[in-house]
Amino acid sequence: xxxxxxxxxxxxxxxxxxxxxxxxxxxxxxxxxxxxxxxxxxxxxxxxxxxxxxxxxxxxxxxxxxxxxxxxxxxxxxxxxxxxxxxxxxxxxxxxxxxxxxxxxxxxxxxxxxxxxxxxxxxxxxxxxxxxxxxxxxxxxxxxxxxxxxxxxxxxxxxxxxxxxxxxxxxxxxxxxxxxxxxxxxxxxxxxxxxxxxxxxxxxxxxxxxxxxxxxxxxxxxxxxxxxxxxxxxxxxxxxxxxxxxxxxxxxxxxxxxxxxxxxxxxxxxxxxx
Amino acid sequence: xxxxxxxxxxxxxxxxxxxxxxxxxxxxxxxxxxxxxxxxxxxxxxxxxxxxxxxxxxxxxxxxxxxxxxxxxxxxxxxxxxxxxxxxxxxxxxxxxxxxxxxxxxxxxxxxxxxxxxxxxxxxxxxxxxxxxxxxxxxxxxxxxxxxxxxxxxxxxxxxxxxxxxxxxxxxxxxxxxxxxxxxxxxxxxxxxxxxxxxxxxxxxxxxxxxxxxxxxxxxxxxxxxxxxxxxxxxx
Ligand SMILES: Nc1ncnc2c1ncn2[C@@H]1O[C@H](COP(=O)(O)OP(=O)(O)OP(=O)(O)O)[C@@H](O)[C@H]1O
Ligand SMILES: [Mg+2]
Numbered sequence: 001x002x003x004x005x006x007x008x009x010x011x012x013x014x015x016x017x018x019x020x021x022x023x024x025x026x027x028x029x030x031x032x033x034x035x036x037x038x039x040x041x042x043x044x045x046x047x048x049x050x051x052x053x054x055x056x057x058x059x060x061x062x063x064x065x066x067x068x069x070x071x072x073x074x075x076x077x078x079x080x081x082x083x084x085x086x087x088x089x090x091x092x093x094x095x096x097x098x099x100x101x102x103x104x105x106x107x108x109x110x111x112x113x114x115x116x117x118x119x120x121x122x123x124x125x126x127x128x129x130x131x132x133x134x135x136x137x138x139x140x141x142x143x144x145x146x147x148x149x150x151x152x153x154x155x156x157x158x159x160x161x162x163x164x165x166x167x168x169x170x171x172x173x174x175x176x177x178x179x180x181x182x183x184x185x186x187x188x189x190x191x192x193x194x195x196x197x198x199x200x201x202x203x204x205x206x207x208x209x210x211x212x213x214x215x216x217x218x219x220x221x222x223x224x225x226x227x228x229x230x231x232x233x234x235x236x237x238x239x240x241x242x243x244x245x246x247x248x249x250x251x252x253x254x255x256x257x258x259x260x261x262x263x264x265x266x267x268x269x270x271x272x273x274x
Numbered sequence: 275x276x277x278x279x280x281x282x283x284x285x286x287x288x289x290x291x292x293x294x295x296x297x298x299x300x301x302x303x304x305x306x307x308x309x310x311x312x313x314x315x316x317x318x319x320x321x322x323x324x325x326x327x328x329x330x331x332x333x334x335x336x337x338x339x340x341x342x343x344x345x346x347x348x349x350x351x352x353x354x355x356x357x358x359x360x361x362x363x364x365x366x367x368x369x370x371x372x373x374x375x376x377x378x379x380x381x382x383x384x385x386x387x388x389x390x391x392x393x394x395x396x397x398x399x400x401x402x403x404x405x406x407x408x409x410x411x412x413x414x415x416x417x418x419x420x421x422x423x424x425x426x427x428x429x430x431x432x433x434x435x436x437x438x439x440x441x442x443x444x445x446x447x448x449x450x451x452x453x454x455x456x457x458x459x460x461x462x463x464x465x466x467x468x469x470x471x472x473x474x475x476x477x478x479x480x481x482x483x484x485x486x487x488x489x490x491x492x493x494x495x496x497x498x499x500x501x502x503x504x505x506x507x508x509x510x
Pocket of ligand 2: 045
């Protein structure tokens with residue numbers, strides 16, 4: 001059975017596309033045939049993060065309008081043979097997507113793919129609702145700040161009412177929280193909400209915590225999703241999250257301040273000198 | 275002393291209140307005082323206390339005969355059986371005349387009950403269904419329990435809104451807006467344990483989060499109700 005995953009958030013710029021790219025790579029790396037679709041029509045981004053922007057000929061809208069076949073539009077990933085990217089159109093706007101069109105594309109992909117990852121645009125409008133409509137699982141990407149948490153909460157409300165599963169009274173989709181751009185240091189300083197704060201408000205299972213990391217910007221610039229950077233904290237955090245998504249029990253990392261023991265020693269010394 | 279100063283000084287000595295007094299209608303099918311007396315006493319022996327102090331309306335609508343009859347005797351029989359006579363309704367002019375002569379008030383012949391102050395359909399107890407929500411109510415969602423109470427067993431997020439014509443009970447953390455008695459029921463109440471609401475309102479009277487933060491409450495189950503047009507929060 002093909003599984004459709006939507007990566008969504010409500011708020012913009014929280015790391016949906018970064019997550020979509022890394023998740024797609026992670027799932028394909030585990031041997032699942034995976035497609036990742038850019039639903040952000042007009043602001044295409046996924047192809048850049050995946051490093052395939054120079055190979056885009058046809059896009060999602062072309063396929064919906066039957067101007068190209070799905071096979072013509074799908075781009076094979078440069079690293080992993082079981083991974084394909086369906087890019088967004090740069091020139092069209094969000095109204096180019098139709099429910100029937102999206103349904104037809106997902107149905108055709110479902111014949112051959114194990115996982116379909118849908119990178120949602122920001123907002124709660126049509127584009128975001130189309131991206132979530134057919135989903136079996138939702139990964140709600142949230143930054144540890146009040147407005148992002150509020151938007152994620154709003155999104156969870158829509159996921160429970162505005163999806164095919166909800167409308168047809170089928171079992172609800174599975175919800176996962178992915179807390180990204182987390183900085184334990186800033187949490188300690190009180191600049192950011194803590195993991196506990198966010199958990200208390202959203203109250204859905206935690207898939208992982210992705211630390212704020214320089215590696216993400218480096219990865220975006222080079223067009224290699226950060227999950228491929230196995231040395232980096234963010235890369236490891238995404239690998240863990242994919243494992244947990246597949247049902248593995250992996251303890252959470254990157255939620256404590258780094259070098260805490262060092263700090264404790266310094267604190268001790270300071271106290272001694274006082 | 276002028277009239278207006280008199281009005282200022284004197285407290286009102288009465289007020290009108292709607293009330294639903296239970297009342298029995300005694301339909302007279304035909305009139306014969308001997309038979310009435312005998313049948314009444316046998317009914318009474320079956321349930322001796324049933325008629326005691328029971329307000330009774332004498333209804334003549336089912337009576338075939340148009341003739342006036344002895345209302346004084348009828349009154350005597352009913353009073354002897356410990357009934358309280360409210361008045362007479364139905365019948366014709368001749369009957370009305372003799373009823374008035376016997377000192378019995380006339381009630382409008384319409385379908386009005388004795389509680390004419392405020393005619394209402396709700397004389398029978400109405401069992402209302404309570405609306406139950408067991409899943410989280412997220413930001414942007416609104417739940418309205420029309421004509422009923424609302425029970426929520428999950429969290430209510432900031433930016434969510436609960437409305438009910440009746441009472442509202444919330445068993446998860448309450449962080450959104452809650453409005454009970456939205457059709458104006460002053461008796462409506464809100465019950466919750468974790469109160470972090472953006473707004474609580476009873477029948478249009480409300481407290482904002484800012485108001486509530488001014489007087490922090492201890493932990494525990496809370497009751498929110500209207501007291502003299504003032505929304506009050508009480509820890510149970
Ligand atoms: N863990 C992270 N550490 C540091 N920077 C990050 C992290 N995750 C994302 N970013 C940065 O945040 C910015 C937004 O990321 P991304 O494009 O993935 O967000 P988005 O939710 O898809 O945005 P949009 O709503 O515009 O589609 C990018 O500049 C990205 O490099
Ligand atoms: Mg994006």
